[in-house]
Amino acid sequence: MSRLAKLAIAAAVLGMAAGAQAQTTPDTIRVGVLADMSSLYADLGGPGSVEAAKMAVEDFGGSVLGKKVEVVSADHQNKPDVGSSIARQWFDQQNVQMITDLTTSSVALAVQEVAREKNKIIMITGAASSDLTGKNCAPTAIHYEYDTTALANGTGAEVVKAGGKTWFFITADYAFGHALQNDTASVVEANGGKVLGSVNVPLNSADFSSYLLQAQASKAQIIGLANAGGDTINSIKQAAEFGIVEGGQKLAALLLFISDVHSLGLKTAQGLNLTESFYWDQDDQTRAWSKKFFDRTKKEPTMAQAGVYSATMHWLEAVKAANSIDGPTVIKQLKSKPINDFDIRNGHIQDDGSLVHDMFLYEVKKPSESKGEWDLYKLVATIPGAQAFKRPHGNECPAVKG
Amino acid sequence: MSAVSLEPGKTAPVAVWMWTAGLIALAAAAPFFLYPVFLMKALCMALFACAFNLLLGYVGLLSFGHAAFFGTASYITAYTAKVWGLPPELAILVGVAVAAALGFVFGYLAIRRQGIYFAMVTLAFAQMVFFFCLQAKFTGGEDGIQAVPRGYLFGIIDLNHPLVMYYFVLAVFLFGFGVIVRAIYSPFGQVLKAIRENEPRAISLGYRTEQYKLLAFILSAALAGLAGSTKALVFQFASLTDVDWTMSGEVVLMTLVGGIGTILGPVVGAFLLTTMENYLAQAGSWVTTIEGGIFVLCVLTFREGIVGVIAPYVMGRRARPEPPAEEVQVEEHEVEKLRQAAGEGD
C-alpha cells in the first residue's frame, strides 16, 4: 500500500477522533433504560423494557414542564464498570434525569453509587438484591418491583412449609445470588429448616453438571436455585438430564420470570412455585395493559418490564406535580402518595427506598391445564406487602435504623 | 517484530521536544473542552499502552497478558484505598509494588521462552490471575470493588473535584511516560536494542541478556500497574474487566494501530481506541467486530501504525522510521542510504 494512501488513512482516522464529543440539547429531558440487552437477562428486561418506557412517555404525552421527554437506552452487559460509566456519562453529559430497569444487582449497586454522588433518581425494576435498600440504600434510589426478601418470604417460605426442610444452594456468584441465598437461608432457618451447603457458580455458566453433582451428593431435599434468567433455565434443564428429580430431590427456582417459564416449556417447568409481583393474565387491568405491550413486542410482559412502564409513568407524574426535575424534590413527591396501578397494588415507598406492595405466589400450570402459549401460571396466594417485604434480621439502611 | 522510530541511546531531536511541549499544552487545556472522565480514561490507557510498547517495540517480546498487571494493581489500589483507608498516593504505590512483584514472578518464568511461546505463556498466566481475582474474597468477584474513595492527595489536595483529578492523572501519565523515555534513551535502552536485533551477539559481548529482559519486563509491569492503579481512582471502581484477557488484546491493538516501537504511537492508539469505544458504545457488539477488523487491517497493510506513517513528514527526514524488518521495501532502503550519506550529521 502506497505511503500516500497510508498517510491519508492515518490523517482521516485522526480527524475522526477529533469530532468525538456528543452534543446535548438542554431542552430535552431524558429517561435512561440501562439493561442487559444481549445476554442471559435480555428476555426479562432488555429491549422489552425500552418499549415499556417509550409506551409510558407516549401515554404521558411526550413532554413535561414544557420540555420534550426522550428515552435513551444502553446495554450494560452485566458489567458493573460498564454500567456505572454509562450512567455517569448519561448524568453528566446527556441530561438524563432518571435511569430505570437496571437488571443485574451488581450493576444496580454500582449505578446507585453514581446516583448517590449526583443526587439523581434511579428506579430499579430488574435487579433483586435487598442490599439496594439495605446497607447500600441511597436517598434517590427506589427499589421498585420486587427484591430478594420478597422472593424468600414467598417461594422460600412456601417450600419449607410444604416439607422441604434441608436445602442446598446453587448460587450465581455475584451480589444478587448471595443476597438471594442469604435471605432465603434466613427464612428457611426461621421456619425450622437447615442449610446443608452451597456452591458458587460464575454468572452465565453454560454447564452446571459438576454443581448439580455436588447438590446431589449433599442429599438435601431441596436444591435452591439462587440464580435467574438463562442460568436458571440451564440449571433446570440439566437437572433433568442428571436425574435429580428421579433421585428424589426437588428444585426450588427462587427467581423465575414468565419469560423463563415460556422458554422452558410447561412440560419441564410444571409444578414449580414462584413469586412475582405481576402476571399479565391476573385481572382485567393487567390484561388491558398487557395487550398493548403484546401488540408492540409480540411477547407478554415480565414484571420487570411492567415495572419500567409503571415507574416511568409515576416519575413523570411526580415531576409534573412537584414542578421540578431535582432528584430529592421528586423523591419526596413520590414518597408522599401511595402507588396503585395495573402493576403495583397497595404500594407505598418506604424511607429506605423500597416500594412495599402486594406480591403473588404462583404455580406453573400443567400442560393439560394451559389454554394458550402464554397461559402459564395459576395464582396460589396473595402476600400482603408488609409480610412479603419483612426482613427477619432487620434493616441496616441508616434511614430506617433505630 | 521490530520497528523503531527514534534511535535509542541518542538524545531525541529538537522536533520531538517541540511536539511534546505542544502536546502537553494541549493536554493541559483539554478538560475545558472535552469530558474530563473520558480524557482521564484515555490517559490511563495511554500509559498502559506505552508500558506494553516498552516490552514489544523495544525488547521485541509480545506479552499477551499485560492486563494481569493492570488489573491487579487496580484491585490492590481500590482495596487499600477503600478498606484500609490509605491516601491515594500510598494506595497507588502499593498497587505498583504488587504489579512489579507479579512482573518479576511471571517474567522470570516466561523469559525462558521466546516469540509465540512467550505470548502464550503470558496469556495463560494472565488467565490464572483472572480466575484468582474471580474467586478471591477481597476482589468482590463479579461485583468488583465499588465506591473507592479518591481521597485527599498528600492529605491536602481534594481529588474529588474532576479538574483536580484530571491534572493529577496527567501528572502521573507524564511521569510514567518520562520514565519510559528515560529508559529508552539510556545505556540500558541501547542494550535492549542490541538484544532485540541480535541476542546471541549481545551475549557474546558479555551482556547477561536474561537479566536485561527481566528488568524490562518488571519495568513494563510496574508502569502498567501504575496505569491500573490510577484508573481505579478515576472510576472509583475495580472490576474483572481490568484483568480480562480482552483488555490485554485491546492494549495490543492500541499499540499496533498507533505504531509499535514508536514513542507516541501507543498514546495515539490509546486515544483513538478510547474515542472509538465511546462513540460506538451504543452500538453494542459492533465494537468488537470493528476492533477485530482494525487488527486484521493493520496486520495486513498498516504495520507501522499511524505514528509510523506520519512521523517522517512531521519530524523531518532525520527520524524516518524503519518499517518492520521483514517487509523492507528495497528501493526505499537504497534511497534512504543515499540520503543519509548525502549529509545529515547525527
Add this chain to the structure above:
Amino acid sequence: MFEWLHIAVPPAPLFFAQLLVGLINGAFYAMLSLGLAVIFGLLNIINFTHGAQYMLGAFCAWFLLNWAGIGYWPSLVIAPIIVGITGIGIERLLLRRIARLDHLYGLLLTFGLALIIEGIFRQQYGSSGLPYTIPPELQGARNLGFMFLPNYRAWVVVASLGVCLATWFVIERTRLGAYLRAATENPILVRAFGIDVPRMVTLTYGGGVALAALAGVMAAPIYQVSPLMGSNIIIVVFAVVVIGGMGSIFGAILSGFGLGLIEGLTKVFYPEASSTVIFVIMALVLLVKPAGLFGRTA
C-alpha cells in the same frame, strides 16, 4: 465450611462422578488442542481463531437444525466441512499473505479474525446460549449407581477418543501424514519432489479448523450454542497445548484428557481452584520442561 468436609472425606460417588464429568470436559480440550497442535506443528501458525471456529461449528449445527431441518448426525459431517471451507478461505486470502512475516503477526491476525467473528455473532444472537436439543437416540441417562450418566455425554467421550486417535494415526502413521511432516521441515525439498506444498498447507489448515468445528457440533447439546463459547475455552486450550508440547499431536491428546481429569479431581477437593489448576500446572511444566511434556525443543 462445606469445603472442609470435602477435603476430609470425599464421598466416593461424588469423586467418580466429578472425574467422569472432568473426562467429558477433557474430551473437548483434547479435540480442540489437537486441531491447534496440528496447525501449529505442521504450519507454524498460531491459530487464535480456533475458538471462534469451534463456535462456528456449533452455530452451523444450530443453523442446519433450525433453518434446514438437518439433524445432529448429518451435521457432524456437514458442519465441519462448511467451516473447514471457510478455514481454507482464510488461509488462502489472509494467512498466506503474512506467511513470510514474524509468526507473531499470524497470532495477531487470527486474534483479529476471532474478534470479528465473535462480534458479528454476538450482535446477532446475544451472549447467552441458544438451545440445541440432544439427539433423541442419545437422550436419557444410565444409572451407574454412583451417578446418572447422561448417554450423550458418554457418547462424547467415546467419539472424541476415536477422532483423536484417528487423527494421530493419519499424521504419524500414514504416507499423507509423512508428506505433511516432511513439508514442514523442508518445504522446498518436498516441493522439488513434485508435491504441491501450498495446497497441502491449505488443506491442513482446513482440516484443523474442521476438527474444531466438529468439537463445536458435539458441544452444542451440552454447552448451549453461544457466541462466547469459543473465547471461554480458547485460553485453556492454549495452556493444554503448551503443557503437551506445541508440536506434539500425542502430547495434545494426552494433556487434553489428562487435564480434564485433573480439573474434575480439583472440583472434588477444592472447587474454587478448578479453573486455575490448569494454569498452575502449565507454570510448573514450564519451569521443569520448557518445551512441554512431549514437545521437541524449538
